Amino acid sequence: MTLLEIWTLRKHYGPVTAVDGVSLAIESGSRTAIVGPSGCGKTTLLRLIAGFEAPDGGSITFDGALIADERSQIPAHKRGVGIVSQDGSLFPHLTVEQNIGFGLKDDAADRKIRISELMDMVELDRAMLTRRPDELSGGQQQRVALARAMARRPRVILLDEPFSALDTGLRVATRKAVGAVLSAAGITTVLVTHDQAEALAFADQVVVMRAGRFAQVGTPREVYAHPADPATAAFLGEAIVLAARLENGQATTMLGQIAIHDRNRQGQAQILLRPEQFSILPHQGTEDSASTNFTSGIITDVDFCGPSCDLAISLDKNPDFSLRLAMASQPLFEKGARVQISVNGPAHVFS
């Protein structure tokens, strides 16, 4: 069932169009990630859903009822949409308990019970209830912010880059914890982030946003393996885009013949390869010129980054072309080493 529906939504600030006519349907209980570079309009879109901004065109429907269009908007405090922001936005003048209970009625009989429940849900020690926000670590602050947003049992929670202020290790742990809590509560979640790995790992539905528009909407595997265009491909992960000639389910490229899915496509096109499709092995013996299974080359540059290496390989057949890709580190990867490159699996063809 569609819970939240956005239809040709537009918002501009002066001459700058932040959101440019986007449409999206979000299923009840699903997790959606809106991912894009900074300034692409993703935060504005979130603020439009939350009711902090009014759209200039289009509409937002929540559970079948119109909540915002260009003429009228239901104010934020009546929408019942929870939000967790980048820095948590905890009220600095209130304790953890007062923060979590902020949206609850002061005289509610189950107030204390509900707050304790929420503390357990986000796995915080109840001893922290009397602390002030500045006495908590960044990860704890985000957990309190999540508990506070969940206190009123909203059907949708918006997460505005809630993990980006945390350290790398803590970021993954907090993301998993938040995802688990929200799934357990059956709350529909919309995450905004500029981190593509976070978006892919978190969501059922990924929306790639660029310059106010949706470049692509799909499942994480779909958008990663079959991106709509080279820019989307590059944004979602390292992309090797090659010119190719298509024929009978095979693409002929400077890396040799590579399989493609679509047998019907013919002629010139661009194809996408991901680094994990490459195998790089030591060069063995003389090259069989008739073989199209691998290409040989020389490593011209290596940046050793620990678990991975950024390689630049110049191809024997085409010395002017430098293939750049990151691979899991091997002792083999030394400057000047001769290697042979083979490509596995089908390549994605851009339309």
Added chain:
Amino acid sequence: MTPRPRRSFHLSWVSLLAVFFACLALVPLGFVIWATFATGFETATTLILRPRVAGLLMNTVLLIVLTVPACVVLGVALAWLTERTDMPGARLFSWLSVAPLAVPAFVHSYAWIGVWPGLNGLAAGVPISIVAYFPFLYLPVAAALRLLDPGLEDQAASLGLTPRAVFFRVVLPQLRLAILGGALLIALHLLSEYGLFAMIRFDTFTTAIIDQFQSTYNGVAANMLAVVLVLCCLVFLGLDYAIRGRQRYARLGSGVARRTSITPLGPMRYPALLLPIATVAFSLGIPALTLGHWLLAGGADIWRLDAIGLALWQTLRICLIGGLATTAAAIPIAWLSVRRPCAKNRLIEGCYYLASAMPGVVVALALVTITVKVATLYQTLATIVFAYVILFLPRALVSLRASIAQVPKELEQAAESLGRSPARAVLATTVRLAAPGAAAGLALSSLGIMNELTATQMLAPNGTRTLAIAFWALTGEIDYAGAAPYALLMVVFSLPLTWLLYQQSKKIAGR
């Protein structure tokens, strides 16, 4: 070459200077304590526990209890209207809410008497105090409103709070420190103000001490009134400290603050103008009306250029000397409090604030008592400048601190690595770059000195006739027309300094 313990010499002489000035600044407080003991317990209790003191205490308490809350309501309402709503002319009214500071408090009194000659007592004291002092509350509250994280208000709305509830549960609590600071400043001003209340014949401790001083020069009775006055000040300082506690309302997280949101007033957009317009009418309109009336009525006759010129020259000279001395005295502690923040230095800094909270009349009384014993110092320029340093040092300190904090410490280290000694490195980098802050500190302390009446008339060298003293003398002779040019000059010279204060408060808030 043997290695030397790093910085030890350098650190010690700056600290030494700071401690030395702090000791000097605490002289008036020490005097009050000394006076209590010297008077003896029995004499002191008979002088303090009498109906006259009870009456003064009643007046003071009533004045503060009525004025400060009214200033809080007015200041917060104006700050909210000018900073956070779409009220027409918000920028203009923001400046006009600070401008009354350019009118010395006793000129406010003079102006109200010009319009309503019969005004006197508490009924006059409260409204005049409100219009003279509410900007002390407006300034910090408006600055705090600009600094608030708008994310918190969005957050509260998403948790189901109406805009009204957001204001009372999220905005107002975060303004608490600004309100508290402004309220304390107003309370201390009410305790130490002389001219405003003397003109409308409303007795406070300060006016009573000066009456005593003028009748029985250096009397024990005046000293004992000063003891009670200082106790009142300490009560307010203690209250402020207790309420403020150790709470910090620092912004959490590192996100970039969005521009604060503007609340549309809807149909109230134009009716809302009534509040700022009424405030401006009373706080600026009345002084303008009275001054205009007397200047027109007096015509050319009241412009006795020789006397006015002399007063202007003396005022500017004393402002410059006093301002320079104040700023110079603030440099050591300003540098220490930014570069070496530790408990010891915070304590020294606290001494300066405590000293400046002493009413001008107490500072003057202390210095009179001490300097008459050293005949060469009594009523000299050195003594009055010393009083100004005690009274106005925090004004210079605040500006200096802010600008020193903006100079990266790495610059000092870079200069040292290029071969300068630590002291020279500070001179070549931080002192040079903090010059604008020093200039602002100079201007702000000069503003205080220009409008200072109490200590000036008790301590200044014989024959000194600053604008404030000349104005006061002429109004004392009921020559209201003759006093008008002096009042006008004080306002004209204070206006640019007040503008500076306004700009500075905006800059601190990052705009």
